[in-house]
Amino acid sequence: MHHDERADRPGSHGEHQVQRELGTVARADRFYDDQVLHRLNPRMREFVARQEMFFLATSDSRGECDSTFRAGPPGFLRVLDDATLAYPEYRGNGVMASLGNIRENPHIGMLMIDFSQDRIGLHVNGRAQLVTDDMMRLRIPDLPVDPVPGRRPHVWVEVEVEEAYIHCSKHIPRMVRVPLRQNTNGTDRSAADGEQAWGTDDPKRKGGDYFGAAARERGLDPR
Numbered sequence: 001m002h003h004d005e006r007a008d009r010p011g012s013h014g015e016h017q018v019q020r021e022l023g024t025v026a027r028a029d030r031f032y033d034d035q036v037l038h039r040l041n042p043r044m045r046e047f048v049a050r051q052e053m054f055f056l057a058t059s060d061s062r063g064e065c066d067s068t069f070r071a072g073p074p075g076f077l078r079v080l081d082d083a084t085l086a087y088p089e090y091r092g093n094g095v096m097a098s099l100g101n102i103r104e105n106p107h108i109g110m111l112m113i114d115f116s117q118d119r120i121g122l123h124v125n126g127r128a129q130l131v132t133d134d135m136m137r138l139r140i141p142d143l144p145v146d147p148v149p150g151r152r153p154h155v156w157v158e159v160e161v162e163e164a165y166i167h168c169s170k171h172i173p174r175m176v177r178v179p180l181r182q183n184t185n186g187t188d189r190s191a192a193d194g195e196q197a198w199g200t201d202d203p204k205r206k207g208g209d210y211f212g213a214a215a216r217e218r219g220l221d222p223r
Contacts, residue, residue, distance in 0.1 A: 010036045010163060036165045039082045040124075044164055047122055048085065048112065050074045057109040058101035058128075066097045077112075078140075083161045085110075085124065086136065088153035099155065102128045108159065111167065115175035121167025124159065131156045 006016040006025075010032045019028045040048065053071040070077075070087060077087045089099060102108065106127040113121040136156045137143050146152055 031165075036163055038162060038164070040079065040085075040161055040164050041082070044122060045079045045082065047114070047118075047120075048077055048079050048124075051077055051112045051114070053112075054087075055111040055113075056098060057111075058098050059105055059107070060101045061104040066101055068098055078143075080140070080158075085126075085159040085161065086131070086156050087159075088133075088151075089155050089157060090151050091154060099130060099157070102130060102157065110159070113167065113172060115172065116177060119169045119172045119174055121169075121172060123163070123165050123167055124161055125163040126159045126161045128157050128159045131158045 004013040004016055006019075007013070009016065009029070011028070015028075019025045037044075052074055053069060054077060055067065055069055057065065057067045059065045072088070077085060080086055106129060108126060108128045110124040110126075111121060112124070132155060133153045136153075136158075
């Protein structure tokens with residue numbers, strides 16, 4: 001790999017290579033200088049504290065990637081200080097892909113998007129570690145027993161912020177919150193309009209075999 005004369009700038013060697021090839025070095029430098037922070041400023045912390053979801057990217061030690069989605073009521077993603085975030089992990093499908101990747105490779109990327117109010121996004125890149133629920137409660141005595149109603153975390157993920165920067169609004173669609181309704185394939189996602197099925201083990205309310213993968217494995221028509 002060639003020496004990266006821009007190694008003191010944010011981003012990767014590959015990122016800097018492509019900037020040179022496509023002639024975007026000056027634009028990239030303006031963005032780095034104006035928008036990339038190494039801590040969360042007050043406006044970022046307020047933005048994080050009101051989010052109900054975020055997208056998460058992890059990879060294992062070989063660089064094999066996984067992306068996923070985390071959600072909860074406002075405040076489930078906690079701002080511990082201007083350099084630290086934490087979020088709870090719950091029992092899911094048992095695969096533990098994200099946690100397993102973090103165990104091998106602590107580097108993670110988070111993307112929070114406000115689709116309805118400000119139509120803006122926030123990227124947070126950093127290093128993550130797993131923290132037991134008991135240890136997190138020792139450190140934060142006022143932590144709710146169930147940050148997501150009816151669910152006690154198995155473990156927490158604590159994130160040391162390394163980069164925080166804006167995701168511009170120009171391609172973010174505006175979305176409006178509506179009551180939960182029946183899916184197009186007939187599966188009912190909620191017992192009542194507006195009710196979120198936190199922690200349910202009901203296969204139908206979790207989406208069932210929406211994409212027909214299990215049915216196809218059994219030789220059934222997934223339609």
